[in-house]
Amino acid sequence: MSATATNRIQKRMLVRERLTLRRLSVTLVVLLVVLLLFAVIALTVGSERIGLDAILRIIVSELTGGRADTPAEQVSIITDIRLPRVLMAVVVGAALSVAGAAFQALLRNPLADPGILGISSGSALGAIAATIFAESIPVSRPIAAFIGALITMGIVYFIGQGRRGGSTERLILAGVIVNAFLSSIVIYLLTAASGPRLRSVFSWLIGDLGGEPDLLPVAAALVALGIIIIFINSRGLNLLMTGEQEALALGVEVKRVQIAVYIAASLITGAGVAAGGAIGFVGLIIPHAVRLAGGSDNRLVIPGSALGGGAFLLFADTIARTVIAPLEIHIGVITAFIGAPVFVYLLRRTS
Amino acid sequence: MLEVREVRFGYAEPVLKGISFGVSNKELLVVLGPNGSGKSTLLKIIVRVLKPESGSVMIDGRDVLTMPRRQTARLIGYVAQESPQRFPLTAMEYVLQGRFAQGRLIGFESDEDVREASRALEMTETAEFATRYVGELSGGERQRVMLARALASRPRLLVLDEPVANLDISHQVKMLDLVKELTHAADISAIVVTHELNLAAEFAARTMLMKSGEVLAIGEPREVLTEERLRTLYGTDLLVDQNPVSGAPRITICKIGAEDQGKENLKSQI
C-alpha cells in the first residue's frame, strides 16, 4: 500500500465530515462490544465469588433447559439476582440516556437531562403515588410514572420558555423549582403514608437497580418502543436542534416531530424510573460523550446513547455492588459523583 | 415568478396589512424598512414558518402555502437571522440539512445529496470548511455556510433575513456580490431583508420599502429611495445624492453640528 493511500485512509478515519452508514455501524458495534464486555464483568463480579466456568455452565444449562451441576444457590445468584440486575441496568441506562439526548435536541439545550429538569422526579412521584394508592393494579407504576414525566415536562417547558423565548439558565432554574416542588409533595406523601414503605420509596428517588425485576419485561418493551420512535424522527430532530424556524423552512413537520419525541421521551423516562428509580446525570453524561466521540447527528446519538447508557450503568452498578461488599452503595451516588463535574463543565461551556 | 397577494398577518395587532408584490425571474429584491415594519414576518410567511391570516404566496403559478411542506422547502432556500449553535456540527452536516426535503425521512443521505451539498459549498467558496464545526467559523464564513445550506436543494427562490447584519464592510459586499451572482448564474430569484440602505441601493434590481405592515414603495432603487421618503420614514435627517462611481442613490446621515449641539446641551445641564 502506498504512502498516500495510507494517508488518505488515515485522514478519512480521523477527520469527520458527516455521519455515514459505515461510521454509524462501526461506532455502534464498538459500543455494543463494550456493553457486552461490561455485562460479562457485571455477571462475574459480585460480593460472592463464583468462578467463570461455573457461570458458563449455569448459563448454558439455563439456555438448554438442563440442570447445572453447580450448587443451587449459585444458580440462584446468577439467574435470579445478577442477570435481572444486568438487564435492569441496560434497560434503565438506555432509557435515561436516550431521554436525555431527546430532551436536549428538543429543547436545543445540551444541559437538558431528565434529572436536572425534574422529569425523573415527576416520574418518581408518579411511581410513588401509584405504590401508595394503587399498588394492586398491575402496571400502575409505569403508567403513573409516564404521566408524571409528561406533566412535569410540560410545566418545565412552560416555565422555561417565558414570554421572550427560553435561555439555558431559565430552563435549568425551571428544573430546580419543579424539583423542589415535587420533593415537597413526595415528602408530604411519605409523612402521610404509613411507615414500612419509606425505605424503598427513598431508593426510588435516588435509584436502585436491585429491586424486584417483575417490571423488567414491561419496562424493556416500552423503552424499546420509545427509542424506536425517537430514532425514526432523528433526522427531523437534527434540523430541529439547529433551529425550530429553520427546520420548518427546510421541510420538517416540526409539530409532529416534537409531539412524537416528547411523548416517546416521557414514556421511556417513566418506564426507566418505574423500573430502576430516578438515577441522576446519566442522561447528561452519555449523550455528551457520544457527541464528543461521533458528532451531533442524532442518527448516531440516539442509538449510541442507548448502548452507551446501558454500558455506563452496568459499570456504575458493578462499582456500587462491589466496593464495600456485602454493603451496597446507592447507584445514584456513583452517577452523581461522575456527572456533577461534567455538568459544571458543560454549563461553563454553553453560557 | 414569486407572486405575493394580499397577505395579512397578526390577530390583535395587524403586522401585515394586505401586502402584495412580485419578484421576477433572476431578480434580486431588497426589502427595507424601519424596525417593526414587518419585514421579517413577511419572509417567515413566504417560507411557511408563520401562517398568514389570509392571502396567497405563489411560485411559478403554484400556491406555496397549501403544498406539502417538503415541496415548499425544495422551492425556497431560507437563511434565517443567525442563532447560536449549541451542538457541534460540521459545515458539511449543516449544509446537508438543506437536502432534508429531497432525501428519505429515515436513513442516510444519497450520493446525490452529498454531491449537491459539495456543490453548494463550492458555490459559496466554503468547501475547505466542510470538516470544521460551524460554531468555530468566523462570522463571514458562517454566513456563507448558511447560504450554502439554502442553496443545497437547488431552490427557485432564496429568502435571506439580514444576511449581512454582523459582517464587516468587506464581507457585506462579498456576501451580496455572491447573492447577486447567483441570481444571474443559477437561475434563482432572491429576496433580501437588510437595514443597509447603501448596500441595497448598490445591489438591488428593485427595492421595496415597508412601513408598519404596508408597502410604501417598490421599484428601482433610484425611484424608491428618495430623500423625502426616507426622511419621513426613518424620522432622521439624511441626504440622498448619487454615488459617483455606480450612479446608484447614496444615502448619507446628516448631523451637521450635531456634536457641537450635544456639547451645548451637556454644558447647560452642568
Add this chain to the structure above:
Amino acid sequence: MNRKSFFTFILLAAVFTLPSACAQKRQAPAADRVFIDEQGRAVKINSDPQRIISLAPSVTETLFALGLSDRIVGVTSYCDYPPEAAQKERVGDTMRPSLEKVISLKPDLVIASTASQLEQFVQRLDELGVPIYVSNPRLLFDLLSSIERIGEITGVKERALDLSRGLRERIEAIERKSAELEKPKVLFILGADPLITVGKTSFVSDLIRRAGGASISDDVSVDYPQYSLETAVAKQPEVIFLQAGESALPSRLKQTPAARANRVYHLNDDLLLRPGPRIVDGLEQMAEKIHPTVN
C-alpha cells in the same frame, strides 16, 4: 425620672428578675439529685418526679411496667402499648416532638431514647433547664440496667429491680436451653426492596445470638445496612425473619434452605425493635422459631 426611663427601668427589672423567679419555682420541691444518664450527661432531677414525659415507645412501656402510669403526662403518637398509653397527651411523633408542647406540659422529668436520634432536641431542652434523661440500651443486658436506672430516678427502685430480675431469669432460661444446640443461620429482613438487614452491633443481632441463632449479616458493623442480596443467598440462611410490614419473602430469596424448609416467619417488630420490657417476649418468640423442638 421621666416616663421613658421609668419604662426602661421596669423592663430591665423584669429581664433580670424573671429567670431567677423561674428557677426558684423549679427548685421549690427541693432535694435535687444529680444523675449521670446513659450517655454520660449529668442531669439534675428532683427526688420524686411527678410529671414525666416519655419521648419513645420503649420508654413508655418501661414506665407503665414500673407502675408509673399516673405520673406520665405526655407520650409520643407512636406510643401504643399498653393501650392506656393512647389516652395520654401527645407531644408529637418520635422523630419530631413539639418543643412547645413539651414545655407547656411543665414536666419535671423527660426521658428520651437514643433510638429516636433527638440529639438536638435534647440539647434544646437542656438549655431551657428541663431535666432530660437519655436512655441508651445497645444490647439486651443494657436494657435491664436501663430499666433499673429509670426506676432509680423515678423513685421506684425496688419495683425496677424486681422487674429486671424477672426478665433476667427468662433470658437466662432461653440461653440455657440453646447453649448446647447448634446455631442455625438467621437472616433478619427489615426491608426487602432494597434488602435492609441488621448489623453486628444492632440490638436485634444481640437478640438473635441469645435466642441461639447466628445472624448471617454479623460481618457488617453498620446497625441497619443495605445488604447484598447475593451474599444473603450465598450464606444460605436456615431461618428468615421478616418485619411485619414486609408482605412477602422476595422471590429472589427462594433458593435458600429457610424458604425450602418453610422457615420464614413474620415477627411483631414492636416486640423486637422497641428496647422495652416486652423485648423478652420477642426473644422468646424468636427462640421458639429458631429451636422449635426445645422451646
